[in-house]
Amino acid sequence: MAAQEHLRRLIPYRKFIRGLLLLLFIGAVIFGIIVLSKLDDGVQNIQTAEQSDPLWVASQLQFELLRLENALGEYALGYKSAVDVAMRFDIAWSRINILQKGELPKLIATFQINADVVPELEATFKRLEPAIKDLNTDRLTGEERSERAESILLALEGFDLSIREFLLTVAQEKSEAMAEFRAALLTLSHTVAYLSATILGLLGIFILLLMLELRTAEHAEQEMRHLAEEASSAARMKMNFMSIVSHELRTPLTSIIGGLALLKSRVADTMKDEAALKLLDVASRNGDRLLALVNDILDAQALTEGKVKVERKPVDLNTVVSSAVEGCQAYGDKHNVSYRVNTPDEEMKALTDSARVSQILANLISNATKFTSSGDVVEINLKKIDQKVRIEVTDHGIGIPIDRQNAIFTPFHQVNPGTTGTTQSSGLGLSITKQLIDLLGGKIEFKSVEGKGSTFWIEFDLLPENS
Known part of the structure; x- marks a missing residue:
């Protein structure tokens, strides 16, 4: 009852309250969508980092570069053929291409890492490609093989250290990105929790107000139904009363009207008092009108009760x-x-x-x-x-x-x-x-x-x- 009384006091402001709650609810939902969108972006970045893993690709490039240098050394000593060297060269070049295509360049750019070593290495590989092809010949002497292998190794000198530094930088940035993601995920999870609680609270308040309004409307409907039943009962009592009265009036009215008509017919020719005759006419006319009213009431009652x-x-x-x-x-x-x-x-x-x-x-x-x-x-x-x-x-x-x-x-x-x-x-x-x-x-x-x-x-x- 107290809640209903408070609700009645708030009735003039219910539209404003509904609008305010609706705006808050919509604002909370929009904010939640933004938060979830940011969270999804972070998850996508981490998934890309995990799936592409630039650290692994760069380390593979370093290993293949070391294998290429080792193959060149063995080629100079006559232990490896030019085909083996060319194969190692192609594998190392494929690692360079992987680092420069797909999502990896974007990911490396987001880490804000200096990746100049990769295009420099690619340019060097392009210059060395003819020299690698020239190794595949049987007319080279041992000294010529050694000189050519040494010139290629000299061109690759320093890249091992540069790639190692690149690997360290990638590892550090990835570690920091994961740490930031975990912190952001924790913050966002708290935000989502608070936001969910806010949305649920607003929804609960809205449902509570709606239930209170429904109860008030139901109470008002019951009151209206009760008043309608009372009015209907009063109307039935009125019609019943009028019907009873009309039934009781019809018989004496018929007798009165008949008596007046008989009296008028008998004295009309002998009575010289015009005023008395006029009174008889008025009484007879009003008797007819009253009988017509009684008949109307009885007809209306019969129609209402379905007796016709x-x-x-x-x-x-x-x-x-x-x-x-x-x-x-x-x-x-x-x-x-x-x-x-x-x-x-x-x-x-x-x-x-x-x-x-x-x-x-x-x-x-x-x-x-x-x-x-x-x-x-x-x-x-x-x-x-x-x-x-x-x-x-x-x-x-x-x-x-x-x-x-x-x-x-x-x-x-x-x-x-x-x-x-x-x-x-x-x-x-x-x-x-x-x-x-x-x-x-x-x-x-x-x-x-x-x-x-x-x-x-x-x-x-x-x-x-x-x-």
């Missing part, structure tokens, strides 16, 4: 429209509103429940009538659109404000809440209509311009002509 059943059959919607308009005619006459019906000559069959479609149309037509000025016309059009049949109800009333159009089908929604008189509404008619049309598998939409009127339409799939 529909019976789909092939129905000609021309007949349903005509019947629904006839049923609303008295309501239109009371508001001095006429109905203009446009239906096609052909049958418009759909698989639906005619009684529920009539109820839907009655709701739409009565709504249009309420919001239409006295003396005006409500238009009801039946048309075919592709493979669907559409029924439109158009009024020329006050229209629906744009800010209220999204909630037009929600229960108890009213376009003009608080009004009285002819446009007074329970706010359940369109909600019931929407639920019924969904139950029938149809579609309901509307378009409205404030101050100019509205058009509501419902659509059903049209049955094939042979059905």
Whole structure:
């Protein structure tokens, strides 16, 4: 709980904290890559040094040079042939070429060693090559052999000492390079260890913050779910209460309305008190309105509980429209509103429940009538659109404000809440209509311009002509 409380305090800064941790993590990773790259370069250099081993190659050059000098001495004494001398000469030259090709020159350059003795020796070998070839002849006397061998040895004099010094320098530099590499490797290993600990620490902090946020989000979600359940329960209790009240009201209301109608029919011709007759009209009209409200509440409750059943059959919607308009005619006459019906000559069959479609149309037509000025016309059009049949109800009333159009089908929604008189509404008619049309598998939409009127339409799939 304490951690969650601290996290709530940090919520305004969580984006900054996340960004900072992310930057630190990325920086640590980049630094680690650089360190590992340097370590890899050092390893590559050492591997090159170990594989190429200039010290071994240079020592082999020294040995081959000594063998060449020894072969020349034995040649002068007649113990070796010119072929043996030429072979030793070629082997020594190959060692010189090895030191001057491949990775060895680069490695020697990194050691910052003076390797001038190698190209000098190569130049000497190039000068001596004709003399070595001239040794391979049988016409030379012993004295001539000795002179020629001595001249070659004289040209090679001093290189033995120079190569030895070169070997010592290479050995020292290699030893120092290995020592530096070990020290650098130890330092880098410590750096990698610290860096790994830092990365793991940052990762741990990030995961901890993420877990705390997830727990907080989960707690908030539970609270929202609990509030939603409470709201849903309250809504159910409200609807149950209204349903019970409506059931209890329906019977006495029916009796009251019937009694008022009977009383009005009996005294209408004999009672001379116009005020009393007017009161009877008002009471009867308000009784009808209250009964309609009770019926709407009961219908809404039944739809919410899934108790409304529909019976789909092939129905000609021309007949349903005509019947629904006839049923609303008295309501239109009371508001001095006429109905203009446009239906096609052909049958418009759909698989639906005619009684529920009539109820839907009655709701739409009565709504249009309420919001239409006295003396005006409500238009009801039946048309075919592709493979669907559409029924439109158009009024020329006050229209629906744009800010209220999204909630037009929600229960108890009213376009003009608080009004009285002819446009007074329970706010359940369109909600019931929407639920019924969904139950029938149809579609309901509307378009409205404030101050100019509205058009509501419902659509059903049209049955094939042979059905």
